[in-house]
Amino acid sequence: MKESTFLYERPRRGERAVLVHIDFAAERDREGLEEFRGLVASAGASEVALVRARRREPDPRYLIGSGKVEEIAAAVEACGGEVVIFNHALSPSQERNLERRVRCRVLDRTTLILDIFAQRARSHEGKLQVELAQLRHLATRLVRGWTHLERQKGGIGLRGPGETQLETDRRLIGERIKVLRRRLERVRRQRAQGRRARRRAAVPTVSLVGYTNAGKSTLFNRLTHAGVYAADQLFATLDPTVRRVALERAGDVVLADTVGFIRHLPHDLVAAFRSTLEETTEAALLLHVIDASDERHDEAAAEVREVLHEIGAERIPQLEVMNKIDRIGEAPRLERDADGTVRRVWVSAATGAGLDLLRAALAERLRGEERRGWLELDAAEGRLRARLYALGAVRSEIPRGEGGWLLRVALPPAACRRLEREGLRLHWREEEGAARAAVAAPQGAT
Numbered sequence: 001m002k003e004s005t006f007l008y009e010r011p012r013r014g015e016r017a018v019l020v021h022i023d024f025a026a027e028r029d030r031e032g033l034e035e036f037r038g039l040v041a042s043a044g045a046s047e048v049a050l051v052r053a054r055r056r057e058p059d060p061r062y063l064i065g066s067g068k069v070e071e072i073a074a075a076v077e078a079c080g081g082e083v084v085i086f087n088h089a090l091s092p093s094q095e096r097n098l099e100r101r102v103r104c105r106v107l108d109r110t111t112l113i114l115d116i117f118a119q120r121a122r123s124h125e126g127k128l129q130v131e132l133a134q135l136r137h138l139a140t141r142l143v144r145g146w147t148h149l150e151r152q153k154g155g156i157g158l159r160g161p162g163e164t165q166l167e168t169d170r171r172l173i174g175e176r177i178k179v180l181r182r183r184l185e186r187v188r189r190q191r192a193q194g195r196r197a198r199r200r201a202a203v204p205t206v207s208l209v210g211y212t213n214a215g216k217s218t219l220f221n222r223l224t225h226a227g228v229y230a231a232d233q234l235f236a237t238l239d240p241t242v243r244r245v246a247l248e249r250a251g252d253v254v255l256a257d258t259v260g261f262i263r264h265l266p267h268d269l270v271a272a273f274r275s276t277l278e279e280t281t282e283a284a285l286l287l288h289v290i291d292a293s294d295e296r297h298d299e300a301a302a303e304v305r306e307v308l309h310e311i312g313a314e315r316i317p318q319l320e321v322m323n324k325i326d327r328i329g330e331a332p333r334l335e336r337d338a339d340g341t342v343r344r345v346w347v348s349a350a351t352g353a354g355l356d357l358l359r360a361a362l363a364e365r366l367r368g369e370e371r372r373g374w375l376e377l378d379a380a381e382g383r384l385r386a387r388l389y390a391l392g393a394v395r396s397e398i399p400r401g402e403g404g405w406l407l408r409v410a411l412p413p414a415a416c417r418r419l420e421r422e423g424l425r426l427h428w429r430e431e432e433g434a435a436r437a438a439v440a441a442p443q444g445a446t
């Protein structure tokens with residue numbers, strides 16, 4: 001891409017930032033101030049001033065009133081501010097108007113989150129996803145980003161409408177977006193192959209979801225010993241990690257750690273990370289990790305459910321994990337609903353308290369999805385018997401006198417469907433009849 005000259009230089013790490021937080025009357029437009037400060041710190045900026053305002057509705061020109069714009073400009077001059085960061089989304093024209101008045105770089109909440117993602121992405125896939133999201137966001141802001149927008153001039157025989165630099169930049173960005181989409185599509189196909197292999201092996205996937213900084217990666221490390229980077233900061237890790245874990249009485253499961261959600265997560269990021277979030281949409285169970293020490297954890301949980309709805313994962317069964325109980329003095333425990341199903345587990349991923357309860361709850365919830373009973377196999381169905389053993393589904397076996405077997409099995413629904421698609425018919429028997437057969441079976445039953 002051609003070198004481009006910005007109206008104001010992009011902020012460097014450690015930039016002195018003037019923060020702007022607006023309390024809107026409408027609940028849907030509000031943002032948390034402390035979360036905003038956490039985002040700014042995660043981006044590497046240092047707060048030198050905070051300007052707060054109250055409004056019933058956004059101003060179309062500046063988002064805030066002209067008087068507050070002058071207050072921001074004064075704060076920039078007095079504190080040596082190098083960048084102004086808004087805790088809200090700004091339109092391209094609002095950014096341009098504000099920069100002209102305050103005479104320094106202006107960022108909105110979306111750009112701030114994108115910058116954090118760009119710093120944290122480590123894997124090839126993560127970098128592709130972040131770059132795609134940044135370019136999509138930048139494509140709407142070219143009108144304010146470049147100053148060399150005059151038409152290219154030619155000499156004799158070269159005069160004509162030509163192409164503006166703005167059009168050139170848009171074309172180059174569009175071409176790069178196409179390249180990134182093709183590369184991410186290859187990654188998506190590779191992920192799909194991995195999921196198909198797990199389905200063939202009937203290994204259920206459990207996906208960890210939750211608000212950013214709820215402790216998902218710490219919990220993931222405790223359960224899998226994966227060594228994933230975890231820190232007390234927003235979006236500490238972006239790259240998805242998948243590990244296999246053996247659960248007592250439930251067999252092998254695959255745990256998938258996903259990117260943390262946040263209030264008003266930029267749509268460009270949701271779209272760019274869709275291939276990663278497909279691990280969530282294909283999961284057999286979601287572990288919704290909630291920071292129990294956060295006074296606004298109910299609001300954070302609601303935001304997570306909204307994103308799950310947006311990506312089509314709202315109907316997947318959930319098990320809530322109330323994390324960080326060590327900070328609030330709570331004891332580890334299980335909570336069940338009226339039907340006796342485990343719905344919530346209270347744990348501390350940092351200390352390990354309650355993780356035995358969580359493992360038991362996971363095994364119970366996954367077993368609850370299984371089809372259990374007795375299968376009657378004749379001597380010619382040795383292949384089906386071998387597949388059932390390979391899946392870890394056989395709980396006991398009773399040899400039949402004519403050369404067949406009675407198997408007591410526990411199978412997830414997906415495994416049942418897979419075996420039937422392979423042409424391996426499952427002949428289920430009532431447990432009472434199988435028990436009578438067990439009494440009459442010859443010696444050697446196991």
